Structures are given as C-alpha cells and as structure tokens.
Amino acid sequence: MEKKIIYTAAIGALTAVFSASAGYYSGIIHTNAVFESLISRLELDLKKEREKNIILTQLLTKQKDEQILQRNNSFENMDFETDDSLQKFLNPENGFNNKKYIPQSLERISSNVIYDSKGGNQVLRKEAKDALEEMGKKFEQETGEKINVVSAYRSYDYQVGIKKGGCPDNLCANPGFSEHQTGLVVDLWSASSKDNWYSNVKLKKYFSWLNENAHKFGFHNTYQKGRDVDGYEIEPWHWRYLGVELATYLRENNLTFAEFYKEKTKNEKK
Numbered sequence: 001m002e003k004k005i006i007y008t009a010a011i012g013a014l015t016a017v018f019s020a021s022a023g024y025y026s027g028i029i030h031t032n033a034v035f036e037s038l039i040s041r042l043e044l045d046l047k048k049e050r051e052k053n054i055i056l057t058q059l060l061t062k063q064k065d066e067q068i069l070q071r072n073n074s075f076e077n078m079d080f081e082t083d084d085s086l087q088k089f090l091n092p093e094n095g096f097n098n099k100k101y102i103p104q105s106l107e108r109i110s111s112n113v114i115y116d117s118k119g120g121n122q123v124l125r126k127e128a129k130d131a132l133e134e135m136g137k138k139f140e141q142e143t144g145e146k147i148n149v150v151s152a153y154r155s156y157d158y159q160v161g162i163k164k165g166g167c168p169d170n171l172c173a174n175p176g177f178s179e180h181q182t183g184l185v186v187d188l189w190s191a192s193s194k195d196n197w198y199s200n201v202k203l204k205k206y207f208s209w210l211n212e213n214a215h216k217f218g219f220h221n222t223y224q225k226g227r228d229v230d231g232y233e234i235e236p237w238h239w240r241y242l243g244v245e246l247a248t249y250l251r252e253n254n255l256t257f258a259e260f261y262k263e264k265t266k267n268e269k270k
C-alpha cells in the first residue's frame with residue numbers, strides 16, 4: 001500500500017518536472033522564432049538602406065558632375081579683358097585698356113580686424129574689401145592677430161612714383177599694368193624678398209594659414225611659380241581677389257591665375 005503511494009507521488013513529480021521543462025523549451029523555441037523574424041526584418045531594412053545609399057550616391061555624383069559642367073561653362077565665359085572685370089588678367093604684356101583706369105566703389109579697408117599699416121587711408125574695391133574683412137575675422141579668431149595690409153589699391157600715378165623710385169620690372173609692374181590698380185589686391189605684412197619672407201617664422205605661419213584658407217574668401221596668391229610662369233618673381237605677400245569659385249578652383253588644381261589664363265585663351269591666340 002505504501003509503495004503504491006510512493007510510486008504515484010514519484011510519477012506525479014516526474015510529470016510536473018516534465019511538463020514544466022516542456023513549457024520552458026517551447027518558450028525558447030517561440031522566442032527563437034521571434035528573433036529570427038526580427039533579424040530577417042532588420043536584414044531587409046539594411047538591404048533597403050544600402051540600396052537607398054547607392055541611389056543617393058549616384059544622385060550626388062550626377063549633381064557634382066553637373067556642378068563641374070556648370071562651373072566650366074561659367075569659366076568659359078570669363079572676362080579677362082574688361083578693365084573692371086573681377087578676372088581682368090594683367091601681366092607685363094597685358095595692361096589696362098584705359099591705362100589710367102580707376103575702379104568704382106573704392107572703400108577704406110581699416111577695421112577692427114584689418115590693420116592698415118599706412119594709417120587708414122588704403123582702399124579696395126567693395127567686393128575685395130568685404131571679402132578681406134571676412135577673412136580678417138576668421139584670421140583673428142584662429143590666430144588672435146590682425147591681418148596687416150602694407151599695400152592695397154595703387155593708382156596709375158602712384159605706380160609712376162614707385163617706378164621713378166627705382167623698383168625693377170621683375171618686382172614692380174609698369175603704370176597701367178599693375179594688379180594693384182584693379183583695387184582687388186593686397187600685399188600683406190612686409191618682406192623685401194621671398195627668402196626674407198620664408199625665413200621669418202611668423203610670416204611663414206601666416207602664409208600657411210593663407211594657403212589653407214584664403215581661397216575660401218576668394219583670394220589667390222598671384223605670383224607663386226616665378227617669372228617665366230607668372231610674369232613676376234614669387235611674391236608670397238601678394239593676394240588678389242578673384243571670387244571664391246575661381247580662387248578655390250585654382251587652389252584645388254595647384255594652378256596660378258596666369259596658367260589658368262593661358263589655358264583658357266590658348267585657342268584664341270593661335
């Protein structure tokens with residue numbers, strides 16, 4: 001009699017254990033199924049996302065191509081000839097049509113971010129002055145110093161004076177041929193030669209900054225590659241406003257304005 005009770009109890013206990021574990025395992029199986037469907041949904045989402053990215057990249061590439069095409073087209077119509085064109089090209093052979101040209105809208109450059117080393121009377125064309133001001137702000141933010149302008153717009157008569165003072169042709173343009181007469185150019189800080197400039201730690205630091213940033217404000221270092229290429233000796237201090245688009249293009253392609261001009265006009269000159 002007692003044995004029967006023990007058996008019944010044992011069978012009862014085993015059944016309980018068995019059904020509990022069966023429930024547990026079916027729970028696991030159920031959970032696995034949920035995970036699997038989640039994972040496959042995630043994989044599908046990922047696949048869709050990847051496809052979307054590919055389409056987006058294709059679109060962006062197409063957009064970039066169109067931008068380059070547009071830019072090339074706008075570069076095609078560039079005006080190197082008119083005296084007041086922002087891209088007027090000047091070198092020892094190419095001067096102003098009107099040798100005594102005076103730009104419109106000349107404005108004083110002196111401000112709380114631009115130091116005019118000639119006491120506040122130096123001027124630039126408004127386009128260049130505004131861009132210089134913006135560049136000056138950024139320069140001061142990053143270096144804690146002001147951009148120092150030693151020379152800006154120079155008139156025909158002023159250039160006559162410089163030449164009378166004995167400045168040689170490889171350094172100073174003849175009156176009516178100087179980029180400074182455009183009102184778009186500044187000479188920054190002061191150095192008598194490029195070697196003098198590069199051996200000065202501060203000027204070297206300023207130049208690195210300009211080389212990294214000036215094009216973002218539309219400025220280009222006109223004379224970088226020597227007389228044979230640019231018409232004048234290398235002048236790390238001489239920066240000309242050409243507009244952001246062209247200055248950036250020249251910077252990105254390691255071209256000087258003279259090289260760009262030569263390339264763009266080679267077909268006309270044949």
Ligand SMILES: [Zn+2]
Pocket residue numbers: 151180185186187235237238239
């Ligand atoms: Zn200059």
